[in-house]
Amino acid sequence: MSDRLRYYLPTLAVFVSGIVIWELAVRGLQIQRFLLPPPSDIAVALFTNRELLLQAGATTLLEAVGGFAIGLTSGLAVAFATARFALARGALMPFGIAANAIPIIAFAPIMNAWFGVTSPVSKMMIVAMLVFFPVMINTVRGLTSADAASLELMRSYAASEREILTRVRIPNALPYFFTAIKVGATLSLIGAIVGEYFGGATVALGRIIVESASFLRFAQAWSAIIVAAALGIGFYLIIIGIERIAMPWHASMRGQA
């Protein structure tokens, strides 16, 4: 256990010294506290508003997870459907890649109009769009990049397409899939907050950030930002945990330069 601790020591050291330097810098250089609040002010704001932040965090998290689920299932569905047919793939992939290049933030107001500004569904749709394309593109890539030797081996066993799918393509696709959902996990929190920016339920992290910032109450804004970041990191770590269980062979390869 102490080996683990020693491994993470540099990371912790950076964190602690970062906080300390921040605190000292703001006080020492006499930076306007409202411009860049010291960690102590933020901690106070976190504590004072803890109930509000908890509730807001729950709302935002719901939007993020809901959208994540929608994007994930639709991305997988389209990926599996098109991976089979090279023609569909050829047509869809460039579109998928190009669509991935569209700034989703532009769709936020439209989603609000379609599904209602105060409804969490509008935010979920934004998140879903953010998650859909990476999942689809990466899963297709994973399903189709199985190495030729493995496929030939399966054919020599007269394995059906379905068996090839389950025994070769899906395991091969797992690393790509997990890469995509790790990206998706962090994006879903951010997508939810961006969606809230354009309007949403009052007790949501995005709205708290926006309103605090507009009243120049930056310590409060930062406290909400920290909650959002913590949720994002937590979501990401859960995915890593799942990845470690699902792909013990691959995860253990990490760490080899």
Add this chain to the structure above:
Amino acid sequence: MSDANAVVAIRGLSKTFGNAGSETMALSGIDLVIQPGEFVSLIGPSGCGKSTLLRLIGDLTAPSSGSVLVNGKPAAEARLGREYGMVFQAPVLFDWRTIEANVALPLEIVDMPRSQRAGRIAEMLKLVELSDFARHHPWQLSGGMQQRAAIARALAFEPRLLLMDEPFGALDEMTRERMNAELLRIWEQTGITIVFVTHSIPEAVFLSSRIVVMSARPGRITRIIDVDLPRPRSDATRELDGYFSHVTEVRESLKAGHGTADGAVLGTPSEALP
């Protein structure tokens, strides 16, 4: 024979891998002297440490005990002095460089003036007969051609010593025999000293002036065999009685080394072990 002029002088060399508790002794008590202009093969079963020995000469790994001198200096100094060229089993050419740019690599590192480089590269490519492919990329060439390019690169800065680790192992038999003839031609033309690791008994006999037969667990020299076949060697050499008897000799030594638990040295100790 003395060590004074030796290109490679190894004394009491041992190499152990692993952490305390799970160690493997890759090499134990190696003594070997290689004179200028020799072609010495290292042959033995998997795990006998022949590649490790080669890498110790090249200072790509450090000995656990004993000494390795190259050109009279410690191996590390020889490496820093860029006194040897290396060829691996895979050509290890850079995908993104043309063949001539690949050959240029060591010349860039030793800071040879640009004006001289072109001439040297052309010379090397002519030596390995790849002049027409200078502007091609590695993946456009066959395996044998890629290895020729790797050899050209290894010789580019004209080292005294060439270390080769099963360079033709990945090639088919016919290409391999052709490459053997090529290599001998290059060896005779340049007068370089070659230390050559191989799995193939016929190859070792065909190419070498001396064959170092090794055994595994731990890696030791079982026997050193002088190959007294006439030079220059050609396809005709492969038909000589002497060739076959040498092949048998090597095979027996390998089997004996495999059977002997403590890897005792067999046969007539040659002048290599004073």
Add this chain to the structure above:
Amino acid sequence: MTGATASFGRRADLGGAVASIGGVVRSILAFIVVVLIIAVLWESAKWLGGGIWREAFGVVLDPPHHPPLRVTQLNDINLPHVWEVVGALFQPATRRSEHSLFAVLFDAALFTWRGAAIGFVLGAAIGLGLAILFVHSRLLERALVPYVIASQTIPIIALAPMVVLWVGRDWPSVAIISAYLTFFPVTIAGIRGLKSPDPRALELMRSYAANWKAVLWKVRLPAALPYLFTALKISATASIVGAIVAEAPTGIAGGLGRAIIQFNQQFTSGPEKLWATVFMCAALGIAFFGLVRIAEMIVLRNRHREVEA
């Protein structure tokens, strides 16, 4: 095929398109086809579930078409007809303006692109710098990579107002926020790419007693290029998103972010303008992405490509 094609360096997927003029033309044609397909799907959806069709492309429909279903998202406010959006582009942007909507949006796109492009270059430089640092120092990598990843969990839209407060209401703020979103993919891909060379190539360099700078320049960076370009394509998009996110909440005028806010407010009276803005954003994103793709095809033209099974 060839024998031991053991040229080293793991080859990243180059994304498929042929590195030639023919390939580029084909991509553009494919793109146009896809746009047309989208337009057809758009109107088909409205035919089935939108508002009442009294006309199509200016031609009056008599009798008007009543779609069998009624889906709110497909009605004329939420999903205006394609010709209405296109038409709006040629009309004045606002009642008082003399410039067409297209002209206004195009200028806005250029404004946004300027901030994004600078942010892109800045972010790519920072990303690559960090990757080089981390590859050469295990300690720094272990200490700092978690923060690099964590940085992307901070909603940049929240930091935008603060950055603008410190740096000012012009393109430098946009560039900084853009760089914030851009550096991350480049760092992660850079680390992978710089570590990707065959260990034997590194041994070869060691046999030449090459120093770390030579190894970086001659081996690691060239090996990393395919990975870097994959990340740069993502970063191109991210930089545009960053630029828009920087402009929207802070009211920086002149860019697409401002246009989104403005036309969002006018949505119920003129939804076509917001949609037109959305398409302009999409066009900008795709164009920048395409630019990086072309650069990739040029720089990586001599590389051996992986074949899809």
